[in-house]
Amino acid sequence: MREIILDTETTGFKPEEGHRIVEIGCLEVYQNLPTGKSLQLYINPERDMPEGAFKVHGISSEFLADKPLFADVVDEFLEFIGEDPLVIHNAPFDMKFLNSELRWAGKPALKNKPIDTVVIARELFPGSPVNLDALCRRFEIDNSSRTYHGALLDCELLAEVYLELRGGRQHGFDLGAKSRKGQNVGAGGSASLTLPSGKKIREARPHPISEEELAAHAAMLEKLSDPLWKK
Incomplete structure (x- = not known):
């Protein structure tokens, strides 16, 4: 019954091109409802921050300069998620980056089951926009504080969206x-x-x-x- 809402922010789109994770956000939910436990990690990517990525999440190279490397926080991250399913909006993107970072840190790939809310939303609302902002509008979830993408903030919004996708508070x-x-x-x-x-x-x-x-x-x-x- 425990699931982890997860999101990442990165320096770009493809880890095979040298792009890295700069933020990980995790939010624990139990029976589709947040428990109040969360994890937010900022990570030094050991590279520059492209202007395009900065415009999306607002995380600068200067801000990340004194942050730990992924290898320094990987155990904390793995301990938090455990073996529970990971609820991710566009799961292939985040899973590819996470498994790349784990490989570079000498760790095995994740065995956690990914639950892709994009897939769920497309099945429920075929032909309609299913990005996070569009789903927040559909379910009347306040996302006015989302001036930038942020891993933990997006997790909090996705937790509300996921609850609605699963049938709302009277699910079952x-x-x-x-x-x-x-x-x-x-x-x-x-x-x-x-x-x-x-x-x-x-x-x-x-x-x-x-x-x-x-x-x-x-x-x-x-x-x-x-x-x-x-x-």
């Missing part, structure tokens, strides 16, 4: 939910429902009262003194 309950045709499903309803997780709720089975059951109920009432059911 069918109260007030709607089927794909827009039909309300409640206790005793007959419409089938597919949750964002892909799990289907079985249609409610009819339980009509038989004539024999009605007769038995009436006979029982005759044996009672002033039964409530006759009022």
Whole structure:
């Protein structure tokens, strides 16, 4: 039930071209809700900061000059994430960078299961924008503080988005939910429902009262003194 919302900021798009991670943000969630535990690591990439990357996240080479190397914080990072699934927006990008940094630090690749919220959002909203800002607008999540990309800030926003993608705070309950045709499903309803997780709720089975059951109920009432059911 424990998952880690994760995001990174980098100097560029491809680690094979010498680009490095400069920030890692992690946020612990349990049953889709944040626990309050988080980890934020700034990392010296041992290289310059391209102007294009700086315009995205606002992290300068001067700021990173006295920060630790990835090899110095890798154990802290691995201890925090454990073996739990990693919830990432555009998971291939972050996983490729993380595994590259781990290889350069002499560590094995991650075995954690990645959960890509881009894939989930595309399945739920085909043809619609699924970047983080667009999903925040869709779910009416306040992202006004996001003037720059920041790993931990983006984790906090993604945690709220992930909760909504998984069905909101009543995830797992069918109260007030709607089927794909827009039909309300409640206790005793007959419409089938597919949750964002892909799990289907079985249609409610009819339980009509038989004539024999009605007769038995009436006979029982005759044996009672002033039964409530006759009022």
